Each structure stands twice: as C-alpha cells, then as structure tokens.
Amino acid sequence: MQADKIIEVRNIKKICSEKLILDINQFAVFKNKFNFIIGGNGSGKTSLLNILSLIDQDYQGELYYRGQKINRDEQNLKLRRKFSVIWQDPYLYRGSVFYNIALPLKLRDINQNIIVRKVKAMASRLEIENLLEQSAHTLSGGEKQKTSIARALITDPEILFVDEATTNLDEESIRFFNSHFADLVTEEMTVVMVSHDRRQIKELADQITLLKAGEIELTQKIDNFKFENFGAGIAVPVAELV
Numbered sequence: 001m002q003a004d005k006i007i008e009v010r011n012i013k014k015i016c017s018e019k020l021i022l023d024i025n026q027f028a029v030f031k032n033k034f035n036f037i038i039g040g041n042g043s044g045k046t047s048l049l050n051i052l053s054l055i056d057q058d059y060q061g062e063l064y065y066r067g068q069k070i071n072r073d074e075q076n077l078k079l080r081r082k083f084s085v086i087w088q089d090p091y092l093y094r095g096s097v098f099y100n101i102a103l104p105l106k107l108r109d110i111n112q113n114i115i116v117r118k119v120k121a122m123a124s125r126l127e128i129e130n131l132l133e134q135s136a137h138t139l140s141g142g143e144k145q146k147t148s149i150a151r152a153l154i155t156d157p158e159i160l161f162v163d164e165a166t167t168n169l170d171e172e173s174i175r176f177f178n179s180h181f182a183d184l185v186t187e188e189m190t191v192v193m194v195s196h197d198r199r200q201i202k203e204l205a206d207q208i209t210l211l212k213a214g215e216i217e218l219t220q221k222i223d224n225f226k227f228e229n230f231g232a233g234i235a236v237p238v239a240e241l242v
C-alpha cells in the first residue's frame with residue numbers, strides 16, 4: 001500500500017439486475033490530486049463513484065482507505081463525514097440557501113456563530129451571498145449547483161467526489177465553475193471527478209482513468225495521456241475529449 005494512495009480498490013464486482021456492470025481488479029485514488037474518471041455512457045463511472053464514496057456498499061471485493069480495509073458491515077458514518085459529493089442534479093433540501101449550506105455543519109454540532117461566519121464566507125466565494133435567504137427551490141439551475149458546491153465544501157472534506165457537475169449547466173455557469181473550482185479546492189483535498197468536459201480535464205486533471213464497459217481501459221498520469229489516441233471508435237461523449 002503506497003502512502004500516496006488514499007483509496008484503493010481490489011477485485012471489485014458490481015452486479016445489477018444480473019448484469020456485471022463493474023469489474024475492476026485494481027484502481028487507486030491519489031491523495032491531494034485531481035483524479036478524473038472518464039468513459040462513454042453506461043461505462044460505469046457513476047457506479048464506481050458511488051462505491052468509492054461509500055454511498056453504495058453492495059458490491060463484491062475490497063476497498064481500502066489509507067491502507068485500512070473498509071468494513072462494509074458498519075455504517076462508516078465517521079469516514080463518510082470526511083467525504084462530500086457534488087451531483088449532476090443537485091439535491092437541495094426544503095428551506096433557504098443558508099439552511100442548505102449550513103446543514104452539514106449543524107449535523108456536526110458546530111457553534112452557530114461559526115456556522116454563520118463560514119456560510120457567509122463560502123457563499124461570498126461562490127457569489128451567492130445575496131441568495132442566502134432565498135428558498136432553495138426557487139433558484140436557477142446554476143444557482144442550485146453553486147449552493148450544492150458550497151454545501152459540499154463547507155466541511156472541508158478530505159475527499160470531494162464530483163459527478164458531472166456541469167453537464168446540465170448553461171455556458172456562463174460552466175465558465176464560472178471552470179474558472180473558480182480549482183481555487184475552491186484546498187491543497188489538502190483529494191478530488192475524484194467524473195467529467196466529459198475536455199477543458200476541465202486539461203486544466204485540472206492529475207490522474208485520468210478511462211472506463212469501458214465496466215472495466216478499466218487505462219489509468220495513468222495526465223502528463224502521458226495522449227488525447228489524440230482516443231478519437232475514432234470511442235463512443236460519444238469520450239470522442240468529445242479529443
């Protein structure tokens with residue numbers, strides 16, 4: 001087990017409706033890096049993300065966190081609280097933007113004064129400070145995603161999982177995300193990101209993993225990744241990468 005690997009996967013198989021949708025012998029998430037997972041539709045990206053983030057614990061095989069085997073009989077709440085997830089379709093709770101961003105801190109019994117200060121600071125960085133009192137359900141798509149990003153980052157997660165966060169956003173919101181996201185992530189954070197956006201990959205990725213039909217086609221540092229090798233024959237949207 002190498003110290004630069006924060007999560008390791010061994011011999012994972014995921015079966016859904018009698019279909020093998022993930023079959024991965026070895027895979028690692030590298031600490032303090034941007035780990036990108038790419039692949040065509042249905043290649044298993046979200047399924048892998050759900051397993052890595054402990055949302056899905058119904059699989060065969062083993063997962064290690066900092067060299068320790070994760071025991072699936074436990075709820076793993078302590079570990080899950082070190083992780084945050086940003087979804088393609090942001091799920092917001094009924095209540096104000098402030099309530100949504102503050103919730104993870106409330107659940108961790110953080111002092112109310114600290115919560116107010118942190119939420120305001122985070123909202124300001126995402127340029128949604130003026131929306132804090134607004135009901136989350138009245139927000140635009142881009143504002144909803146900013147709120148969910150703020151909620152994910154407010155706890156300073158050790159690992160941030162991002163599943164196609166910009167797929168449903170307009171051009172302006174995508175530009176905002178691409179220009180601000182790297183600054184919002186601290187150096188101590190590890191990011192696992194499913195993305196189809198070539199700009200995001202080129203600008204952010206340290207490590208890239210290509211999934212094909214539930215298996216790892218390749219996993220390597222971005223420096224050696226030859227985008228031009230992934231043209232013809234690769235299904236859309238991976239073809240958009242080249």
Ligand SMILES: Nc1ncnc2c1ncn2[C@@H]1O[C@H](COP(=O)(O)OP(=O)(O)OP(=O)(O)O)[C@@H](O)[C@H]1O
Pocket residue numbers: 016017019021039040041042043044045046047048
């Ligand atoms: N609960 C389920 N029951 C049956 N099949 C499933 C289930 N969940 C996922 N699958 C199948 O597993 C495969 C992988 O799905 P997954 O959502 O992980 O792919 P993906 O790479 O994230 O795709 P996309 O880019 O379209 O979001 C797909 O063929 C999907 O239909």
